Amino acid sequence: xxxxxxxxxxxxxxxxxxxxxxxxxxxxxxxxxxxxxxxxxxxxxxxxxxxxxxxxxxxxxxxxxxxxxxxxxxxxxxxxxxxxxxxxxxxxxxxxxxxxxxxxxxxxxxxxxxxxxx
Numbered sequence: 001x002x003x004x005x006x007x008x009x010x011x012x013x014x015x016x017x018x019x020x021x022x023x024x025x026x027x028x029x030x031x032x033x034x035x036x037x038x039x040x041x042x043x044x045x046x047x048x049x050x051x052x053x054x055x056x057x058x059x060x061x062x063x064x065x066x067x068x069x070x071x072x073x074x075x076x077x078x079x080x081x082x083x084x085x086x087x088x089x090x091x092x093x094x095x096x097x098x099x100x101x102x103x104x105x106x107x108x109x110x111x112x113x114x115x116x117x118x
Contacts, residue, residue: 029110032100033118036071036093039064048096054088067093075115083112 042061043049051059055070071089074082087108094100104111 026110028100028103029107029114032094032104033068033090033111033114036064036068036090039068039093043096045096051092051095053092054085059092064093071111072115072118075112083108086115087111 040063042063043059049058049060053059053062053067053070054074059067067089071086071093074086074089087104090104090111091101094104
């Protein structure tokens with residue numbers, strides 16, 4: 001079947017496939033960020049409470065919404081160091097979920113873009 005398709009068609013299919021993959025990644029970032037922003041309960045896992053936050057203190061009983069607010073503030077401050085700090089706040093928010101943690105770690109630019117737009 002591939003022989004029947006012209007190279008231009010294959011390239012177009014590849015671009016559409018990549019765009020769909022990117023959209024799924026953005027949807028997942030949107031979901032992760034919305035969860036962090038809405039989470040008002042402190043972490044129930046003791047290991048989450050003792051993780052070091054970007055501000056140098058332990059996370060303690062700070063809920064995801066507080067961590068999200070810190071990430072938002074850091075991202076809006078601009079600069080490479082602040083952007084890294086913003087991502088670290090979100091990583092702390094999702095530390096309990098390895099899939100979300102990995103997705104945030106692998107999509108830093110999407111996280112920063114999201115925070116700048118909100």
